[in-house]
Amino acid sequence: MNDLFLGVDAGNTKTIAAVADRHGNIRGWARGGLGDIYGVDDPGEAVAAVLRLVDEALTSARNVVPNGRLVSAAFRLAGVDWPEDTALWTEALGGHLGPDVRFSVKNDGFALLRCGDPDGVGVAVSLGTGAAIAGRGRDGAEFAFSFWLQHPLGAAGLVDDALHAIFRAHTGLAPSTSLSQAIPQFYEAASVEDLLHRFTRRDNTEGTHLNKSKAARVVLREAEQGDLVALSIVDQHAQLVTAYVEACVNQVGLDEPFTLTLGGSVAADDTLRKAILRELGRQLPHVDVASQDTAPILGTVLDAIADGGIPLTPVLHAAVLSQAGSMT
Structure with missing residues (x-):
């Protein structure tokens, strides 16, 4: 046929x-x-x-x-x-x-959803430029976070948090971080101040959601190399993802065990994926996580x-x- x-x-x-x-x-x-x-x-x-x-x-x-x-x-x-x-x-x-x-x-x-469970039951988390989180219960109840998602996640969210960290560090309001060198270098900015100017000046085209997302690999690389501020950003995102998964579970009436399907270009990075898996293991120990293919x-x-x-x-x-x- x-x-x-x-x-x-x-x-x-x-x-x-x-x-x-x-x-x-x-x-x-x-x-x-x-x-x-x-x-x-x-x-x-x-x-x-x-x-x-x-x-x-x-x-x-x-x-x-x-x-x-x-x-x-x-x-x-x-x-x-x-x-x-x-x-x-x-x-x-x-x-x-x-x-x-x-x-x-x-x-x-x-x-x-069906990448994890062929029946399409469970919770799906996609972390790419942004984030998409949705779930379906065994009775067919559905919930998608869409505008209910109140924390920037995914690539743009990681970089947003990194920018806040380096701008605050520059004025002495937060700990120093290797991100203060790595992020400006990625954007070919002469300094942290130059970067802030370029992202906030009138008629700028650089402070966009999409442009920010491009530096996510830099944040993850600095975390992998042990920068404490970058590591704290990654851990915070892992905690937020897990909290949203728990909320989605409650919205659709799922009980453990169920399948959580984790995907997207940012979730494919070992540093963030491992942090999410650790946090899920602590909060939802009986969840079956699908993250391959x-x-x-x-x-x-x-x-x-x-x-x-x-x-x-x-x-x-x-x-x-x-x-x-x-x-x-």
């Missing part, structure tokens, strides 16, 4: 659309930029960007699977935070895909296959997760 299943993972920095067959083989994919309706002046820009990638991925897949029929699609999108956001996307996607394609629209926090786009493809009525057997689940390298 030529059945195809589409997954779309859209964020603030990149969007990926991938098409799989009923055996879990990725047959086509496309990558683009921002797909968040909150990240553009006109939501139509983000919608157009996502629909363009949908068409590109489907065209690519049908070059491999002639006459491929799209059965179902799963859209896990940053910026699906309120009912009106879901309604906007549902109208746009329904008109684009047509009446014969089953599709679902959810916040991007849900993208990782946990790419949000693969979880979204698994959602599309499940939404299409295909049972996610262990073989099929493993087949999808084995293909992260096919989309590079």
